Amino acid sequence: MNRIRELLLGLATLISFAAAHGDTALYPTGPSRDSAFIRFVNALDSPLDVLPEGEQTPSTLAPSVVSVFSAVPADKPVTGVLSSAGVSVPVKLNLAPGEFVTFVVVPGDKGFELLTVREQPKDFNGLQASLALINADPDCTGGGLRRAGRKEQPIFHDLNPGLLERRDVNPVKLSVQGFCDGTLVTAPLSLGPLESGERYTVLILSQNGKPVLVFVKDAFAQ
Incomplete structure (x- = not known):
């Protein structure tokens, strides 16, 4: 072969x-x-x-x-x-x-x-968690993620379809909502307690014509 x-x-x-x-x-x-x-x-x-x-x-x-x-x-x-x-x-x-x-x-x-x-991943603070957002909804322009029920600065924003952004966050229990062009479009999603030194990804996907959030811990095959 x-x-x-x-x-x-x-x-x-x-x-x-x-x-x-x-x-x-x-x-x-x-x-x-x-x-x-x-x-x-x-x-x-x-x-x-x-x-x-x-x-x-x-x-x-x-x-x-x-x-x-x-x-x-x-x-x-x-x-x-x-x-x-x-x-x-x-x-x-x-x-x-x-x-x-x-x-x-x-x-x-x-x-x-x-x-x-x-x-192309960069080194991150091992005392924090590494969180990424992938906008994989072709209809979601200006995609982003914010803490559920909060009006503070978004975690991610202005992310168009096909793009990824990653940042370090405190290893705390986190609940988030996705938005497109400033309008919240998904239900709240609990990410649970994030762990120090771990990588995670949230994806904005389209299911049945509606944006949803999918959350995964970045796992690697052995």
């Missing part, structure tokens, strides 16, 4: 296990190879099929599932086909060393669209 086919077989395994809430490596990387990190989000109302190159068995990612991050070799293309509700889109991604990529499949005029959200 060549490298690309092996990569896509690993990708299919990741998606299958992520849907079942398990962790697995996307691709075998050794300590001598520069790595990047990739995860997948199905923001559709229907299952998402991941079709590897060749004749491997397809895998399915359930709606609203966010996979773990898995290491992949940097500067090597990830290729394949994503399919949902009869619509198929070819995929080819090149990742830089150390880069974190969240690949979000969102509703679109032709069935679905792909948002590739890239991040």
Whole structure:
């Protein structure tokens, strides 16, 4: 099996296990190879099929599932086909060393669209928690996040679709609401007590035509 086919077989395994809430490596990387990190989000109302190159068995990612991050070799293309509700889109991604990529499949005029959200993470204060917001709702301009029931300065603001912003926050119990163009559009969501030294992500997604918040702790495959 060549490298690309092996990569896509690993990708299919990741998606299958992520849907079942398990962790697995996307691709075998050794300590001598520069790595990047990739995860997948199905923001559709229907299952998402991941079709590897060749004749491997397809895998399915359930709606609203966010996979773990898995290491992949940097500067090597990830290729394949994503399919949902009869619509198929070819995929080819090149990742830089150390880069974190969240690949979000969102509703679109032709069935679905792909948002590739890239991040070059920086060191953060280990006494705080690292919180990111990804705006993955194509209809949400000026997206942001604020503390529920508070009128203080937002945690994030002016974030257009496909963009990510990250900041350090105090490790406290936090409840938030999402907004678009200054108008609150989601129900409050409790993030629970955040932990020092951990990374988290909140996503604004569109479900049944309405913005919702999805929260995950940034987990890494073993």
